[in-house]
Amino acid sequence: MTALPLPPVPTRVVAAPMAGGPSTVALAAAVGEAGGLGFLAAGYRTADAVAEEVGRLRATSTAPFGVNVFTPVPAGSASEVRAYAELVAPRAAALGVELGKPVHSDDDHAAKVAVLAGLRPAVVSFAFGLPPAESVERLHAAGVPVWLTVTSPEDAAAAAAAGADALVVQGWEAGGHRGGLSDPEPAQLGLLPLLALVRRVTDLPLVAAGGIGDGRGVAAVLAAGAALAQLGTAFLRTPEAGTAPVHAAALAEERPTTVTRAFTGRSARALVNRATTELSGAAPAAYPEVHFLTQPLRAAARAAGDGEELHMWAGQAHVLAEAVPAGELVRRLAADAREAMAAARF
Amino acid sequence: MTALPLPPVPTRVVAAPMAGGPSTVALAAAVGEAGGLGFLAAGYRTADAVAEEVGRLRATSTAPFGVNVFTPVPAGSASEVRAYAELVAPRAAALGVELGKPVHSDDDHAAKVAVLAGLRPAVVSFAFGLPPAESVERLHAAGVPVWLTVTSPEDAAAAAAAGADALVVQGWEAGGHRGGLSDPEPAQLGLLPLLALVRRVTDLPLVAAGGIGDGRGVAAVLAAGAALAQLGTAFLRTPEAGTAPVHAAALAEERPTTVTRAFTGRSARALVNRATTELSGAAPAAYPEVHFLTQPLRAAARAAGDGEELHMWAGQAHVLAEAVPAGELVRRLAADAREAMAAARF
Numbered sequence: 001m002t003a004l005p006l007p008p009v010p011t012r013v014v015a016a017p018m019a020g021g022p023s024t025v026a027l028a029a030a031v032g033e034a035g036g037l038g039f040l041a042a043g044y045r046t047a048d049a050v051a052e053e054v055g056r057l058r059a060t061s062t063a064p065f066g067v068n069v070f071t072p073v074p075a076g077s078a079s080e081v082r083a084y085a086e087l088v089a090p091r092a093a094a095l096g097v098e099l100g101k102p103v104h105s106d107d108d109h110a111a112k113v114a115v116l117a118g119l120r121p122a123v124v125s126f127a128f129g130l131p132p133a134e135s136v137e138r139l140h141a142a143g144v145p146v147w148l149t150v151t152s153p154e155d156a157a158a159a160a161a162a163g164a165d166a167l168v169v170q171g172w173e174a175g176g177h178r179g180g181l182s183d184p185e186p187a188q189l190g191l192l193p194l195l196a197l198v199r200r201v202t203d204l205p206l207v208a209a210g211g212i213g214d215g216r217g218v219a220a221v222l223a224a225g226a227a228l229a230q231l232g233t234a235f236l237r238t239p240e241a242g243t244a245p246v247h248a249a250a251l252a253e254e255r256p257t258t259v260t261r262a263f264t265g266r267s268a269r270a271l272v273n274r275a276t277t278e279l280s281g282a283a284p285a286a287y288p289e290v291h292f293l294t295q296p297l298r299a300a301a302r303a304a305g306d307g308e309e310l311h312m313w314a315g316q317a318h319v320l321a322e323a324v325p326a327g328e329l330v331r332r333l334a335a336d337a338r339e340a341m342a343a344a345r346f
Numbered sequence: 347m348t349a350l351p352l353p354p355v356p357t358r359v360v361a362a363p364m365a366g367g368p369s370t371v372a373l374a375a376a377v378g379e380a381g382g383l384g385f386l387a388a389g390y391r392t393a394d395a396v397a398e399e400v401g402r403l404r405a406t407s408t409a410p411f412g413v414n415v416f417t418p419v420p421a422g423s424a425s426e427v428r429a430y431a432e433l434v435a436p437r438a439a440a441l442g443v444e445l446g447k448p449v450h451s452d453d454d455h456a457a458k459v460a461v462l463a464g465l466r467p468a469v470v471s472f473a474f475g476l477p478p479a480e481s482v483e484r485l486h487a488a489g490v491p492v493w494l495t496v497t498s499p500e501d502a503a504a505a506a507a508a509g510a511d512a513l514v515v516q517g518w519e520a521g522g523h524r525g526g527l528s529d530p531e532p533a534q535l536g537l538l539p540l541l542a543l544v545r546r547v548t549d550l551p552l553v554a555a556g557g558i559g560d561g562r563g564v565a566a567v568l569a570a571g572a573a574l575a576q577l578g579t580a581f582l583r584t585p586e587a588g589t590a591p592v593h594a595a596a597l598a599e600e601r602p603t604t605v606t607r608a609f610t611g612r613s614a615r616a617l618v619n620r621a622t623t624e625l626s627g628a629a630p631a632a633y634p635e636v637h638f639l640t641q642p643l644r645a646a647a648r649a650a651g652d653g654e655e656l657h658m659w660a661g662q663a664h665v666l667a668e669a670v671p672a673g674e675l676v677r678r679l680a681a682d683a684r685e686a687m688a689a690a691r692f
Contacts, residue, residue, distance in 0.1 A: 211539035
């Protein structure tokens with residue numbers, strides 16, 4: 001079986017899908033118009049809402065774009081979720097809200113895949129493990145390339161066998177949710193060794209993600225053999241992104257990040273704050289139950305500009321993120337990458 | 347104050363110092379003769395032994411080389427060391443040896459610096475934090491460039507202020523001891539973001555280390571702005587390295603690494619084995635007391651070919667290490683790096 005080709009991305013820059021607000025139609029359009037590959041994030045949205053977003057994006061821009069879809073994961077332990085709810089309840093009360101219902105959900109997976117097979121974006125990428133075989137088949141039947149997210153060479157072998165057309169190779173440095181098959185990840189592989197280890201098991205095109213903060217980082221992952229460089233945190237402070245203001249401001253501060261399940265029940269890299277410090281040790285592996293449980297609390301924190309109870313996703317290079325228009329950022333990343341490559345020759 | 351320049355390294359490849367056996371005169375000579383920068387590891391040796399090694403290397407090769415020296419660190423908690431000794435004693439008994447005396451030591455620091463100021467290698471690098479100001483002054487007075495090891499931008503600012511001529515930038519991926527100022531490191535920075543964050547605080551030349559396993563990795567860190575690429579694990583299986591056979595064989599296996607204080611009392615990345623699994627949670631921050639404590643146990647394990655009680659240092663790309671002559675490896679890394687850069691142009 002031959003993999004479907006990558007869409008043309010003249011700048012080699014992909015703006016990572018960032019569900020829950022940051023990824024917007026305006027961001028995807030600006031990135032695409034500048035010669036990058038923009039992404040819509042279908043997570044936490046209904047299939048209808050995704051279709052509506054695709055329609056709005058196509059009304060704005062003719063550039064290719066991708067859509068990211070969550071893969072259904074097994075339910076967590078109900079008793080662990082109840083225990084965590086008791087621990088978190090006082091924090092919600094302090095913000096004047098009640099906790100949400102910790103329901104399990106497949107995030108409308110099949111309906112979204114069906115809609116996207118019809119709409120045919122340039123790429124559909126998946127996070128949180130391998131999608132059902134029908135999802136891959138349905139998209140392939142429609143001619144839509146499927147990208148799968150991996151965080152280890154074992155993931156990569158499984159994703160290649162599942163029919164991936166390209167792999168999003170997510171290093172330990174990456175902000176936001178860990179997108180691979182395993183949680184936790186004992187190997188915690190940084191992006192450079194991960195790219196080399198994945199290359200040993202597959203010839204598929206690799207989209208490098210995690211801790212890339214500038215044009216030199218883009219050049220580095222291309223030199224390491226990636227076909228494209230995917231940046232998320234770097235776009236969080238652009239005016240087109242729907243990032244919470246308190247989050248966007250905190251990204252510019254020198255502060256450490258940590259990988260935590262405290263907010264959603266699935267490991268994700270965030271800025272260290274009171275919530276990650278006090279809750280990370282207790283948070284169960286139960287996604288999306290914990291996401292729904294803490295959602296009202298986090299929404300209240302966001303509205304109050306309270307950065308201590310909010311999930312402020314951030315990659316390790318977050319302090320490099322600049323508040324510049326997304327199109328300008330894409331063009332600058334590509335120009336700086338070219339300059340870095342020329343300067344590195346020996 | 348102007349930094350002393352880097353020595354000429356036509357291949358851009360540095361063979362990292364690996365104390366405790368792997369770094370040999372033969373390895374440094376082979377690397378230097380092939381156009382890399384070889385290192386002698388002065389750690390755990392007397393000043394006289396270091397002088398003798400420098401003499402032997404100079405009798406073999408006229409290529410420039412570096413010498414790595416440990417920086418003295420404060421003593422750990424005696425009661426924690428006693429408790430750890432009780433935990434580890436049965437493991438030593440099982441191998442038929444007694445534990446060593448958990449003495450504190452500055453590893454003959456001042457004497458080594460005095461000898462090296464006289465012998466004037468091309469570089470003296472330090473690990474485990476900032477050396478005493480006198481050490482830097484003494485080497486500078488002799489015209490010897492000083493490289494300091496950093497694992498965070500805060501380290502980098504301190505090292506630049508301490509008079510470093512270049513920084514060894516050690517990513518979280520690196521095998522062996524963490525060489526920076528802090529242990530533990532909350533930020534756990536991967537090499538690519540670390541290089542970018544360090545560049546924000548200093549213009550010093552950067553020597554990138556951690557998880558570089560092949561020519562693409564070399565190309566990547568040069569594109570990221572490093573002046574040189576330092577590889578350690580990649581050289582562990584060369585015939586010139588003094589690596590324990592059980593260790594060299596284990597590097598070729600697909601197995602995870604972990605950062606542990608179990609063997610020496612200071613965090614270091616090693617292949618996961620029974621010792622790291624059972625002892626990492628209990629091992630105190632007490633270097634080199636724990637090193638001396640466990641030394642007879644580890645020597646017995648090495649002699650017995652027992653990889654479960656031995657410190658098998660390994661970076662995250664360890665499976666890429668090949669059993670080829672060191673000079674051939676240096677030349678191949680440089681050729682592959684050039685090819686990777688050419689292929690990455692866009």
